Amino acid sequence: MITFNDIKYDPGFRTINGTLEHQLEDCNLSIIDDGITFGDKIIELVKEYGNFYIDRIEQGSGDRLRFYFEPLINPTKYWSEFDQNAVSIGRIVNSDCRNSINDYTIESAYLLNDGCYYNQSKKKIADSIEELFDYFMKVEYDYHAPISPKTYERLKNGGWYEGRKVDISNLIGECEEAGITLTDKQKAFFEEFSGIICKAHDGQEVEIFSKLSHGICQVSADSDEYEEKWMYDNYDKNSIWVGMCYTGEGRIWLTGDGQLLLFAITGVLKDDAWVSPIGRTIMNGFNVLLS
DSSP: OOOHHHHHTSTTEEEOSSOHHHHHHHHHHHHHHHTOTTHHHHHHHHHHHOSEEEEEEOTTTOOEEEEEEOTTSSOOEEETTTTEEEEEEEEEEOTTOSSSSGGGSSEEEEEOTTSOEEOTTSOEEESSHHHHHHHHHHOOOOOOOOOOHHHHHHHHHTTOOTTOOOOOHHHHHHHHHTTOOOOHHHHHHHHHHTTOEEEOTTSOEEEEOOSGGGTOOBOOTTOSOHHHHHHHHHTOTTOEEEEEETTTTEEEEEOTTSOEEEESSOOTTOOTTSEEEOOSSHHHHHHHHHO
16 A cells, blocks of 8 residues: 555655645634534644645556645535535646646545545545545546537637648748757647637637747757756757747747646646646647636
């Protein structure tokens, strides 16, 4: 069985949400506001484990998962079948998940008064916290989020269409003059998506560049930009800046093998430099940005 000690000393482990005192204060307020009758169990969990996340790689698919342990961070739900409130304890996500709210996760864990843990389908997944940790550290999903019809609609409104393949010879020439060599997957991305400007679910624009002058650049170990150095060292030396979102605050990068990365905006898999892989495929990445 994988224990909390195994988790705590794993390189992918991070504590989150401030001090333990702050976490306990927030939990106590939620327990009172939500009328939870077994608040003492939740307080003991927070005292013993705090709030944390841990990353791991699925053995079968190679997908990167993140398990968040954050009791009461998401709203408590009343489950009529059990005639009691189900308390959000934790959840597991991958890059296809738009955010960490329970409705957008792969699987979430809820604690009931019987001391057992259930997922969002109200299926028991663990009889104890030790079993829950072991479960989330071993379970395999190979999860691909369905593409929302809204994503396709918003892409089409921004100039995209099925089979789009625009001429990017000028862009390739500009990049070569600047010392940037595009990989085949990066070229295919620009052929399909360069120049689109579409609105996300909250009205924010997502723009994919079509000219070098728009901002396209490649990561460099010698750059003065922290994000570029981080991606150069931790992701892919062929990564290029391909677009912007959230009124320019979010920067969209693309690795040489076709992984979209989001910088400066909170993503469910954000790392120490606020870089998040978004989507297991390009379209899933747009699904995260637009749906």
